[in-house]
Amino acid sequence: MSLFIIKNGIKILRKHLFQTVIMTLLAFFCLYILGAAIGAKETSHKAEKKYTETYGEMTLYYTSEGLSELTYQNFCNGAGREDFDKLHSFLEKLKNTDRFDFVSLSSQNLEVTSQPFDEQFLYGYEEGKAVEPQMGPDDKMMYETKSIQVSQKFFDTFSVSVSEGSGFDKGDYILNDDGEIPVLLGSAYKGSFSIGDTFEGYYMCEPFRYRVKGFVGNDAFFFNRANNKMISCERYIILPALYSDKADNFARIMLLDQVFGFINSSIGYEVTKQMFDDLRTESGIGNWNIFLNYKGAMTSESVLDKYSAMTSEVSKQFGLIVVIMLCFASIVNIISLCSMLRENFQTFGVEMLCGASLKSIISESSTAVIMIMLLSDISASLLLLAMNYSVKAILLVQLAVTGIILFSCIICGIYIKHMNLNTYIGGKE
Amino acid sequence: MISLKNISVSYGKKEARTDALKNIDLTINKGEFITISGKSGCGKTTLLNVLGGIITPDSGSYLFQGEDVNKFADNKLARFRNRCIGFVVQHFALINDRTVYENITLPLKYRKKDASVTGEKIDSVLNELGILSKKNKYPFQLSGGEKQRVAIARCIISNTEVILADEPTGALDEETGHKIMAILKQLNEKGKTIIMVTHDVELSKSGSRRIIMKDGEIVDIIDS
Ligand SMILES: Nc1ncnc2c1ncn2[C@@H]1O[C@H](COP(=O)(O)OP(=O)(O)O)[C@@H](O)[C@H]1O
Ligand SMILES: [Mg+2]
Numbered sequence: 167m168s169l170f171i172i173k174n175g176i177k178i179l180r181k182h183l184f185q186t187v188i189m190t191l192l193a194f195f196c197l198y199i200l201g202a203a204i205g206a207k208e209t210s211h212k213a214e215k216k217y218t219e220t221y222g223e224m225t226l227y228y229t230s231e232g233l234s235e236l237t238y239q240n241f242c243n244g245a246g247r248e249d250f251d252k253l254h255s256f257l258e259k260l261k262n263t264d265r266f267d268f269v270s271l272s273s274q275n276l277e278v279t280s281q282p283f284d285e286q287f288l289y290g291y292e293e294g295k296a297v298e299p300q301m302g303p304d305d306k307m308m309y310e311t312k313s314i315q316v317s318q319k320f321f322d323t324f325s326v327s328v329s330e331g332s333g334f335d336k337g338d339y340i341l342n343d344d345g346e347i348p349v350l351l352g353s354a355y356k357g358s359f360s361i362g363d364t365f366e367g368y369y370m371c372e373p374f375r376y377r378v379k380g381f382v383g384n385d386a387f388f389f390n391r392a393n394n395k396m397i398s399c400e401r402y403i404i405l406p407a408l409y410s411d412k413a414d415n416f417a418r419i420m421l422l423d424q425v426f427g428f429i430n431s432s433i434g435y436e437v438t439k440q441m442f443d444d445l446r447t448e449s450g451i452g453n454w455n456i457f458l459n460y461k462g463a464m465t466s467e468s469v470l471d472k473y474s475a476m477t478s479e480v481s482k483q484f485g486l487i488v489v490i491m492l493c494f495a496s497i498v499n500i501i502s503l504c505s506m507l508r509e510n511f512q513t514f515g516v517e518m519l520c521g522a523s524l525k526s527i528i529s530e531s532s533t534a535v536i537m538i539m540l541l542s543d544i545s546a547s548l549l550l551l552a553m554n555y556s557v558k559a560i561l562l563v564q565l566a567v568t569g570i571i572l573f574s575c576i577i578c579g580i581y582i583k584h585m586n587l588n589t590y591i592g593g594k595e
Numbered sequence: 596m597i598s599l600k601n602i603s604v605s606y607g608k609k610e611a612r613t614d615a616l617k618n619i620d621l622t623i624n625k626g627e628f629i630t631i632s633g634k635s636g637c638g639k640t641t642l643l644n645v646l647g648g649i650i651t652p653d654s655g656s657y658l659f660q661g662e663d664v665n666k667f668a669d670n671k672l673a674r675f676r677n678r679c680i681g682f683v684v685q686h687f688a689l690i691n692d693r694t695v696y697e698n699i700t701l702p703l704k705y706r707k708k709d710a711s712v713t714g715e716k717i718d719s720v721l722n723e724l725g726i727l728s729k730k731n732k733y734p735f736q737l738s739g740g741e742k743q744r745v746a747i748a749r750c751i752i753s754n755t756e757v758i759l760a761d762e763p764t765g766a767l768d769e770e771t772g773h774k775i776m777a778i779l780k781q782l783n784e785k786g787k788t789i790i791m792v793t794h795d796v797e798l799s800k801s802g803s804r805r806i807i808m809k810d811g812e813i814v815d816i817i818d819s
Contacts, residue, residue, distance in 0.1 A: 170704045181692055516688050516698075518649070520753070521677020521705040523670050588649045591684045591761055592640030 171526055174517075175533025178510060185502045186534075190542045193570075196495045197546035201563040203488045205555035227438065228391055228459040229260075229268070231425040237454055241422065247413040249451075253421055254409070256449035256456075261317060263445070266431035266438055269324075270317035270407045270424040271388065276376070278367035279306040286354060287311045287401050308368070313403040314388060315423070323430050324388050326399060329353070331361040331380025334406045338379075341410035341417070349376045352400040353384035369405070370423075372416055376403070389428070425456055435460050496570075503574065504581050507531055514582065515590030528582050532575040539574070543567045596756075596788065597623040597646065602655035604641050615641040616652070617811040625756070628783040629790045632799040633808035639792040642808070643759050646790060647682060648675045677705045681750030681758040683779075685765040687742040689734040695721075695745050696730050702753035712752060720751050724778065740771035747778055750787075758782065760791040764798065776801060 179186045233241065241249045260268040275289050279302055288296035289310045302308040320326065321333060328350060338348045347369065351359055359365075363378045386399035407424045410417035431438040442458045507514075514527050522530075543564070550560050604616040615638045623629055631639050644650045645657060648664055651672075657664040659679065667675055682688055689698050696717070703712060721727040724744040726737075734742055743763060750758050760779065764772030776798065783789050791802065799805050800819060807815040 177692070513690050513692075516690050517701065518673075519647075519676065519682045519688055520702040520749070521673050523673035525669060526673070526705070588644065591649070591682070591688070592644055 171530050172533050174530045175537060178506065178531065178534045179537060182506045182509070185506050186538060189499050189502050190538050192495045192499055193539060193542035194546050196492050197542055197563050197567065198549055199488055199491060200566055201546060201550040201555055201559045202553075203484060204562050205550070205559040206484065208556055208559060225432065226389070226428045226430055227435065229425060229427050229429060230457050230459060231422065232455045232457065233422075234455060242415060242418050250413045250418050250421065252450045253425075256446060256451055257421070257424055259445045259449060260429075260442075261319065263441070265433060265441060266429050267319050267323055268317070268427060268429050269319045270427040271314060271320060272407070272423045272426045273312070273314045273390070273392070274370055274423065275310045276313045276367050276369055276403055276405075277302065277308040277310050278365055279304070279308055280366035282307070283309040283311050284358065287403075291401070302368070311367075311403055312401060313405060315405045315407045317407045317424065317427070320388070323428070324386070326386040326388070327383045328380045329383040330356075331378070333380060339406045339409060341408045345373070346375045346377055347405060347408065348379040350380050350382050350404040351378055352386070352398070352402045352404075353381055354400040356381055370416065370419060429458065500574075500577060503535060503577065506534070507578065507581050507585070511585060511587075511590075514585070515587050518587045518590060524582065524587070527587070528575075528579045531578045531582060535574040535578060536571055539567055539571050596625045596660055597621075598656075598658040599645070600656045602645060602652045602657065604638075604645060604650065604652045614811050616645070619655070619813060621806070621813065623788065623790065625788055626783070626786055627788055627804060628780070628802040629804050629806060630799040630802035631790065631792045631806045631808060632794055632796065635794065637808045638811040639808055640761055643761050643790065643792055646757075647680045647759050648672045673705070677702055677753070679756050681753060681755040683743065683746045683750060683758060683760040683763045685762040687734070687739075687746050687766075689742060689745060691734050694731050694733055695726065695737070698734065698745055699749040699752050702749065717752060720748050724748050739767045740774065743767065743775050744778070747775070747782070751782070757788045757790065760789065762792055762794070764793070764795070772798075
């Protein structure tokens with residue numbers, strides 16, 4: 167008899183094939199999103215943990231410049247290249263000392279001209295107003311994409327790994343004559359670009375071609391001091407901090423920009439500052455306004471604060487979207503379910519006359535619901551598995567499915583009782 | 596076999612309340628052919644619903660072969676409908692997306708396997724009723740008279756003691772209606788208890804007892 171009930175449940179689905187397909191797709195969609203959301207939350211937890219492990223003992227100090235008008239004019243436009251060489255030697259010494267780590271990190275946007283870039287990659291997107299593309303000097307649209315320029319130690323200091331392709335080699339930090347700059351892309355770019363692809367655009371007003379060398383992992387973050395936030399690299403283009411021996415105006419501006427960054431030091435501010443100033447003096451720029459800022463120094467704790475605030479905010483927003491979607495899909499599915507049951511009034515009525523109890527009619531329609539849920543559950547779980555989501559995320563989806571099944575069976579029960587099958591013959595005329 | 600005492604049924608609450616049955620007393624013996632007639636809205640169908648174990652009356656007692664049907668829970672009431680009652684109604688009560696065969700064997704699905712119902716038995720019943728060729732057709736492919744024969748075949752196969760018929764000829768033309776009546780009479784002669792609702796005066800005279808209802812009450816019982 168239970169086999170008979172299952173068969174009847176399947177008959178209901180066959181009769182309402184369209185509704186069944188829609189319901190299954192919706193449920194599949196929701197379960198997948200739910201699994202992906204749980205999975206994503208886990209990844210961010212993992213990243214946070216990794217961050218704590220890596221930076222438990224670290225203190226970051228900002229480096230910056232505020233050259234006087236005169237020094238600046240001399241540096242940028244002066245006839246000789248002594249100033250340029252002095253600054254270069256200072257930065258090299260900073261990079262090479264073994265007492266602390268210096269990371270150059272600046273963010274000049276790339277203005278892409280070769281093709282449109284998706285809105286999410288454009289500057290201002292995170293703040294809710296991506297900049298509009300503008301007509302460039304050569305009558306091509308310019309898309310202002312988010313980009314950072316980093317020195318070699320960036321990757322170790324911020325634990326940014328290259329998940330596909332390869333990272334920058336030593337040679338990549340030197341500007342070539344062929345007008346091509348290697349770049350690493352954030353994980354969100356994965357669908358739009360492959361390794362080896364190129365695109366064109368302006369970097370600090372100079373035209374270049376950019377060749378994709380690799381992608382960074384989706385747990386890559388960097389610290390943006392402009393807004394004191396940990397920022398995910400996923401929608402960023404990462405350029406090497408470039409040196410050009412030509413010492414032309416462009417090379418000079420690029421070099422000066424590289425003063426901005428962080429020193430990661432465990433020897434305390436006073437000692438670090440002393441060493442920093444000694445290196446300046448050694449390089450002959452002791453009187454330039456180049457700072458190591460104590461104020462605003464980031465201790466590991468405050469970095470972590472920002473970090474978790476950022477991730478929890480993101481997951482809160484994401485969670486909200488997921489919840490709204492789930493609610494919407496549930497309402498649609500409940501309405502379809504009820505209309506499907508309503509259309510079976512005749513069938514249930516006849517079954518009731520022939521000796522079906524209310525319980526078996528409810529089981530019959532619950533079977534239909536369970537079939538739909540199982541079908542969408544299996545496909546969603548397989549997809550999650552194929553997309554490498556964690557077992558935990560998949561198990562939690564199963565838990566949700568169990569809950570949804572129970573809930574829908576209760577809905578079936580209530581609705582069928584409400585249908586008043588005992589008015590099947592007679593009733594109001 | 597059937598004994599109703601003081602049965603009352605009302606629908607709705609407060610101002611919307613309708614008393615569909617008021618203190619009905621009725622005894623029906625095995626093998627009788629009862630007809631129930633009266634104006635539309637006088638409570639005939641409600642009475643059949645009580646007899647068929649579809650609705651439980653607000654008060655009164657309903658004994659079927661000595662058992663108190665009012666006390667049956669959902670499961671037992673379902674078994675009662677399955678074993679004891681066959682239904683033949685104006686709009687046939689067939690499931691449209693199942694074949695004639697599936698429709699007539701539906702009651703058997705709610706029982707333990709019954710060895711006495713074989714494929715040959717089913718074929719011979721369908722043959723007797725003249726619908727053997729329709730066995731694998733769907734109800735929407737049949738005429739009204741054929742559909743009603745399918746409903747009757749279902750009662751015969753499920754072999755219930757009682758057949759409740761609610762206006763069985765109401766949706767049929769006169770000639771077809773007479774043929775259906777003849778089949779019901781034949782079944783009665785073979786020992787089935789038949790309780791038939793009709794508002795057709797001529798048809799109401801074809802039973803062994805006529806029950807006349809008015810406003811939820813039995814106003815007359817006429818032996819023919
Ligand atoms: N499900 C119901 N809800 C409310 N009133 C009903 C319902 N079923 C029947 N009635 C009312 O009960 C009375 C008796 O109905 P019914 O037994 O169907 O009469 P008959 O079959 O004699 O035409 C009528 O007034 C009808 O409107
Ligand atoms: Mg009626």
